[in-house]
Amino acid sequence: MMRFWGYDHYYRQHSTESRTMSTLHASQVRGSKRVVVKTPASVVIDVASRPKRIPCLILDRSREGFRLRLNSRLRRGQAVEVIFNVDPLHIIPCRVVWVGKSGSKQEGEVGLQAQLAH
Numbered sequence: 001m002m003r004f005w006g007y008d009h010y011y012r013q014h015s016t017e018s019r020t021m022s023t024l025h026a027s028q029v030r031g032s033k034r035v036v037v038k039t040p041a042s043v044v045i046d047v048a049s050r051p052k053r054i055p056c057l058i059l060d061r062s063r064e065g066f067r068l069r070l071n072s073r074l075r076r077g078q079a080v081e082v083i084f085n086v087d088p089l090h091i092i093p094c095r096v097v098w099v100g101k102s103g104s105k106q107e108g109e110v111g112l113q114a115q116l117a118h
Contacts, residue, residue: 032063044081065113
């Protein structure tokens with residue numbers, strides 16, 4: 001049985017373990033501070049109606065979501081699930097809100113918005 005809690009619950013439990021990042025990218029304006037975490041995780045995507053787990057590194061997070069680095073092509077608007085390696089039974093549903101452009105400093109990075117449970 002997998003546990004499914006809202007991202008807000010997970011953020012409150014793990015928000016004191018990291019430091020705050022001072023710079024923001026223009027494509028990532030948000031209402032809350034970003035926290036640098038550099039945490040190994042996985043992203044689960046749907047490939048031909050089958051789940052595929054892709055390793056990634058969560059670079060930072062905010063109350064709204066994550067910025068992560070991975071070696072896979074994701075699309076803006078794509079639904080994904082984030083699974084932290086330290087807590088593999090905890091799944092956070094997200095949506096891709098931006099993808100780093102090829103050749104840019106953000107190449108290989110994506111921005112995810114956590115889909116909060118209502």
